Amino acid sequence: MKYKLTILFSALVVLGLVLTACGPKPEPAPAPAPEETEAPAATEAPVAEAVEPAKEIVFFNWSEYIDPEIYTLFEDETGIKVVEDNFSSNEEMLAKLQGGATGYALIVPSDYTVSIMKDEGMLAKLDHANIPNLGNLAEQFQNVPYDPGNEYCVPYQWGTTGIGYLDSEVDEPTSWAVFFDPDPTAPYYGRMTMLDDAREAFAAALVYLGYDINTTDEAQLEEAKELLIKAKAALAGYDSDIFEDLIASGENLMAHGWNGDFLVAQEENENVAYTIPQEGGVVWVDNVCIPISATPEQKAAGEMFIDFLLRPDIGAMLSDYNWYATPNAAAEANLDEEFLNDPAVYPPAEVLAKLQYIEPVGEAEAIYQRLWDEVKSAPTP
Numbered sequence: 001m002k003y004k005l006t007i008l009f010s011a012l013v014v015l016g017l018v019l020t021a022c023g024p025k026p027e028p029a030p031a032p033a034p035e036e037t038e039a040p041a042a043t044e045a046p047v048a049e050a051v052e053p054a055k056e057i058v059f060f061n062w063s064e065y066i067d068p069e070i071y072t073l074f075e076d077e078t079g080i081k082v083v084e085d086n087f088s089s090n091e092e093m094l095a096k097l098q099g100g101a102t103g104y105a106l107i108v109p110s111d112y113t114v115s116i117m118k119d120e121g122m123l124a125k126l127d128h129a130n131i132p133n134l135g136n137l138a139e140q141f142q143n144v145p146y147d148p149g150n151e152y153c154v155p156y157q158w159g160t161t162g163i164g165y166l167d168s169e170v171d172e173p174t175s176w177a178v179f180f181d182p183d184p185t186a187p188y189y190g191r192m193t194m195l196d197d198a199r200e201a202f203a204a205a206l207v208y209l210g211y212d213i214n215t216t217d218e219a220q221l222e223e224a225k226e227l228l229i230k231a232k233a234a235l236a237g238y239d240s241d242i243f244e245d246l247i248a249s250g251e252n253l254m255a256h257g258w259n260g261d262f263l264v265a266q267e268e269n270e271n272v273a274y275t276i277p278q279e280g281g282v283v284w285v286d287n288v289c290i291p292i293s294a295t296p297e298q299k300a301a302g303e304m305f306i307d308f309l310l311r312p313d314i315g316a317m318l319s320d321y322n323w324y325a326t327p328n329a330a331a332e333a334n335l336d337e338e339f340l341n342d343p344a345v346y347p348p349a350e351v352l353a354k355l356q357y358i359e360p361v362g363e364a365e366a367i368y369q370r371l372w373d374e375v376k377s378a379p380t381p
Helices: 067-079 090-097 109-121 130-138 198-209 219-235 243-248 259-265 296-307 314-321 329-334 364-377
Strands: 057-063 081-087 104-107 153-166 192-194 233-236 254-258 272-275 279-287
Touching: 057 090, 057 153, 057 296, 067 254, 067 314, 081 090, 090 104, 090 109, 090 198, 104 296, 104 329, 109 279, 109 329, 130 233, 130 254, 130 296, 130 329, 153 198, 153 243, 153 259, 192 219, 198 219, 198 254, 198 279, 198 364, 219 233, 243 254, 243 259, 243 272, 254 259, 259 272, 259 314
Parallel strands: 057 081, 057 104, 192 233, 192 254
Antiparallel strands: 104 279, 153 254, 153 272, 153 279
16 A cells, blocks of 8 residues: 655745845855764675585485486586475375485475365465466466465476276276176276275275265265275275386286376286266376475575476476376467377366366364275285
């Protein structure tokens, strides 16, 4: 708000004395010489010293989620080495940082986990001046609901969660019933895996039951828990790391997992396929963020790496490697039309309409985790 200051100047009227006609007029007194005052010394605002970026940073990422050549290109250009450490679920990554783990310059949480970490004060605000390529993001990714204005994070990749399968051995699964109403005579019985991820596993069960995947209704969650326990009879196990490789090798025939992983596995076995069941599934956005525990030197280097990832050529290189959709609109000019038109990468509108985002559920997160622990510890039916 701006304020006005009105200054009122008063006119001074000087009255002279009436002198006699013959008398001389007195000379006016000379004006007093102004006192010489020393001008105040100019003060300069302190200039913050530029932070020297760290020469080595640790990137806490999902496994097989970035082309290692990107690290080499970045180091050749900047002299900064990127070392990768991996996690298998948002919950694993979050628990490690909540437990006091430090040393990470960059992390890759999914959308709902960003919200949790923001609320807990676990993320550092990004200096957008250090990320000029931020404008390369598609418009819908420049103001995401879980992080308006990309204040703390930058979208990395986005994708869906559904079912991968070996189409040379089994028919396309059209429903989550293959997991939750398992047929002991089916060839995939005992040769399936589900993600070792509480929210993803419950999302699959809840969507099959026709419930909101973010429900906090304990009766609905109990129902989903019982369904997940029932599914254990048909599972070879829970896996978030190599589920796609086990399909490609033929050891397993079906898996609950992320689209890009299955599409990459097609390079090893062209019969690997991916589908989203008729009931729907999960759509998600993964993000690159800087934990609050990062040092100023790590943060400076981390922001340089984020900006590097947002370059059109590097953004395309990322999607070419992991087969996930890019939020980087400028990168699309460097991607093949086949990739951009693949419905397994960019689902059509009618499929997107059936997908839901996993959202933070506050105190109910503990309920999900408790019930998930009960699922995993329960004896196989």
